[in-house]
Amino acid sequence: MANTPYPQSYYAASANPVPPRPALQGEVETDICVIGAGYTGLSSALFLLENGFKVTIVEAAKVGFGASGRNGGQIVNSYSRDIDIIERTVGPREAQLLGEMAFEGGRIIRERVAKYNIQCDLKDGGVFAALTPKQMGHLESQKRLWERYGHTQLELMDQKRIREVVACDSYLGGMLDMSGGHIHPLNLALGEAAAVESLGGVIYEQTPAVRIERGANPVVHTPQGKVRAKYIIVAGNAYLGNLVPELASKSMPCGTQVITTEPLSDELARTLLPQDYCVEDCNYLLDYYRLTGDKRLIFGGGVVYGARDPANIEAIIRPKMLKAFPQLKDVKIDFAWTGNFLLTLSRLPQVGRIGDNIYYSQGCSGHGVTYTHLAGKVLAEALRGQAERFDAFAGLPHYPFPGGQMLRVPFSAMGAWYYSLRDRLGF
Numbered sequence: 001m002a003n004t005p006y007p008q009s010y011y012a013a014s015a016n017p018v019p020p021r022p023a024l025q026g027e028v029e030t031d032i033c034v035i036g037a038g039y040t041g042l043s044s045a046l047f048l049l050e051n052g053f054k055v056t057i058v059e060a061a062k063v064g065f066g067a068s069g070r071n072g073g074q075i076v077n078s079y080s081r082d083i084d085i086i087e088r089t090v091g092p093r094e095a096q097l098l099g100e101m102a103f104e105g106g107r108i109i110r111e112r113v114a115k116y117n118i119q120c121d122l123k124d125g126g127v128f129a130a131l132t133p134k135q136m137g138h139l140e141s142q143k144r145l146w147e148r149y150g151h152t153q154l155e156l157m158d159q160k161r162i163r164e165v166v167a168c169d170s171y172l173g174g175m176l177d178m179s180g181g182h183i184h185p186l187n188l189a190l191g192e193a194a195a196v197e198s199l200g201g202v203i204y205e206q207t208p209a210v211r212i213e214r215g216a217n218p219v220v221h222t223p224q225g226k227v228r229a230k231y232i233i234v235a236g237n238a239y240l241g242n243l244v245p246e247l248a249s250k251s252m253p254c255g256t257q258v259i260t261t262e263p264l265s266d267e268l269a270r271t272l273l274p275q276d277y278c279v280e281d282c283n284y285l286l287d288y289y290r291l292t293g294d295k296r297l298i299f300g301g302g303v304v305y306g307a308r309d310p311a312n313i314e315a316i317i318r319p320k321m322l323k324a325f326p327q328l329k330d331v332k333i334d335f336a337w338t339g340n341f342l343l344t345l346s347r348l349p350q351v352g353r354i355g356d357n358i359y360y361s362q363g364c365s366g367h368g369v370t371y372t373h374l375a376g377k378v379l380a381e382a383l384r385g386q387a388e389r390f391d392a393f394a395g396l397p398h399y400p401f402p403g404g405q406m407l408r409v410p411f412s413a414m415g416a417w418y419y420s421l422r423d424r425l426g427f
Contacts, residue, residue, distance in 0.1 A: 003206055004061035010260040010296065010335040011069055011186035016119060018063070018190050024204040024225035030056040032383065033220045033229035035209045035243070038068035039368065040361050041235035042192040043108070043376020049199035051384060056227055057201065058220060060208035064189030066239040067368055070339025072258060072288045072300045074278045075109060075181040076126060077151065078102040080347040080365035084145055089348075090395055097392040099149040101378075105370025106179055108377060109188070116198070118191030121293035125277035126180025129162065129171040135282035139175040153178040166279050167272050168324045182278040182290045185369065209236075209243055218357055233379055234360035237368070238340035244360070250350060250398050251363050253340045255304035257313045259321065260335040261297045261328065269295040272325060287320050297321070297328070309338050341366050345400070351375065351393035359383065361393075 006012035032048055034041040037059035045055045059065070079086070083102055087095040113122050130136040143154050155176040157165070162174045193203055204222075212232065213219035220227040234244055238253040264272075269291055273279070278290035287301035299321040310316055313336040322329055344350055344363035349371060351361045359382060361375040375393075382390035 004065065006062055006065060006186075007070065007337045007339070008335070009070060009258070009337040010292065010298065011184060013335065014184070014292075014294070016187050016190055018194070021063070021203050021205040023206040024058060024222050024227070026225050027228065028056060028202075028225070029228045030054050030202075031229065032056070032231050032233060033058065033218075033227040034233045034235055035220060036060075036066075036235035036237065036239070037063040037189075037193060037203055037205070038066050038235060038237065039189060039192075039372035040237065040375050041233065042068075042189060042196060043373045044233050044235060044379045045196045045201050045376070046112070046192060046199070047377050047380035048383065049196060049201050051380065053383070055196070055201045056229070057196070057203045058207045058209055058222055058227060059203060059205050060236075060239065062205050063193040063203065064186045067237060067339050067341050068189045068372070069186035070258070070337060071185050071341075071369060072278075072298065073182045073185045073290060073369070074126060074280065074288055075106045075183065075369055076280065076367060077106055077177060077180060077370060078146070078367070079349065079371060080367040082142065082145065083149060086348070086396075089397065090392075094392045094395055097389055101374055101389065101392075102149065103146075103151045103179065104377075105372070105374040106181070108373040109183070109370065112192060112195070112373070113188070116191060116195040118188060118195070120187040120191060121184045122181065123183075123276050123278075124178055124181040125275060126177045126182070127157075127162070127165060127174050127277050127279045128177070129166065129168070129174040129279055129281045131170055131172065131281055131283065133172065136173045138282065139173070143175060151179070165273070165275050165277055167327075170324065171281075176277070180278070183369075184293065212243065212358065214355060214358065216357075230357065231383055232358045234358060234362070237362050237364070238342040240362070244354070246354070247350070247360060247362060250344065250400050252343045254343045255309065255338045255340050256300060256366070257302050257304075257310060257317050257338050258298060258300035258336070259314055259317045259333050260292070260299075262332040262334050264291075264295045264297060264331070266295065268327075269297075271327075272297065287324065289321070289324070296334070297325070297331075299324075304338070313338060341368060344398070346397060348396050349375065349393060350398050351378070351390065351396070352398075353382075353394070
């Protein structure tokens with residue numbers, strides 16, 4: 001059987017040691033079979049195990065192989081489309097539920113890190129940086145919106161104040177969210193996987209789900225085995241492929257690129273980000289960056305629609321980094337990689353049930369670190385018979401991309417070009 005290793009990323013190179021996990025051979029029975037050992041699958045499994053379910057996870061590659069182990073490592077609250085969009089989309093009761101949940105994912109991460117002693121370089125504090133007066137106005141509105149839902153750990157920053165937290169001359173101001181923050185994302189996933197196993201959960205790596213046999217007692221077929229279950233959770237996101245065709249038609253894998261510098265001197269690292277906060281700008285195609293535990297700068301940005309791997313990632317991202325921090329012009333790039341996230345047309349998550357016993361959550365649209373941890377809790381609640389919060393997500397509309405799978409890439413790229421032009425022109 002083919003062995004799929006981690007990509008050559010900084011995260012894989014600095015991952016905590018883990019035991020080998022076997023591929024599935026033969027047939028097993030379980031209460032819940034989870035497809036995918038990323039954050040959605042791991043979070044679901046942990047909540048289910050804590051409530052007495054027997055859980056088996058099948059993973060096509062390795063724990064955290066996909067977006068969960070490749071992302072920018074930033075804990076960012078709310079959804080890719082904010083609560084005000086949701087308020088205009090659904091009824092008041094559903095909007096209230098979804099608004100209350102918008103800040104729960106970050107709390108779940110911190111609870112997991114503390115409860116299971118996960119070593120993942122957790123740091124508090126995230127900055128939204130405004131490049132234009134319009135973006136600053138949006139942050140002022142966002143602060144009022146979030147405070148209306150009880151989220152109060154926010155500070156608006158003028159130009160002088162933001163210079164105190166990030167050494168970039170481009171920003172007019174920003175907003176600091178102290179409940180935001182950053183982590184080593186792969187080590188978070190590996191720590192959650194160890195927690196799953198400590199509670200009796202079983203994880204099979206190098207075990208792709210190749211077919212789901214639907215029915216009263218569904219079966220997940222793998223290359224050399226099968227899992228008989230009472231329920232299935234589909235948590236493959238951008239790496240699911242066409243395993244569930246009705247989900248593939250309403251989502252699109254997209255690639256984002258990340259680079260990591262060589263270790264910086266303590267003085268230079270302190271100069272760039274004195275409080276060690278993570279930062280993302282407010283552009284439609286945004287840039288994001290932070291320091292690692294060993295004082296490297298991780299810088300990411302850009303979107304490749306359709307998830308093609310660019311030939312030269314450093315050539316795409318390094319100019320963005322130098323625009324923000326020209327003082328890094330002589331700094332070497334040690335790692336460059338790409339990873340896929342799953343985009344929906346509405347940019348809101350897609351949550352639901354197929355038949356009576358196949359549950360799914362997908363389409364974080366770039367806001368996956370916090371949302372996936374919430375999604376795991378919501379899916380586990382639904383399987384325990386408490387479906388109110390699940391139903392609030394399931395009620396969000398699912399739209400197919402115009403033109404189907406053939407035209408979704410060019411149409412999305414055209415839309416992104418339009419909004420990027422608006423960002424550059426400041427309107």
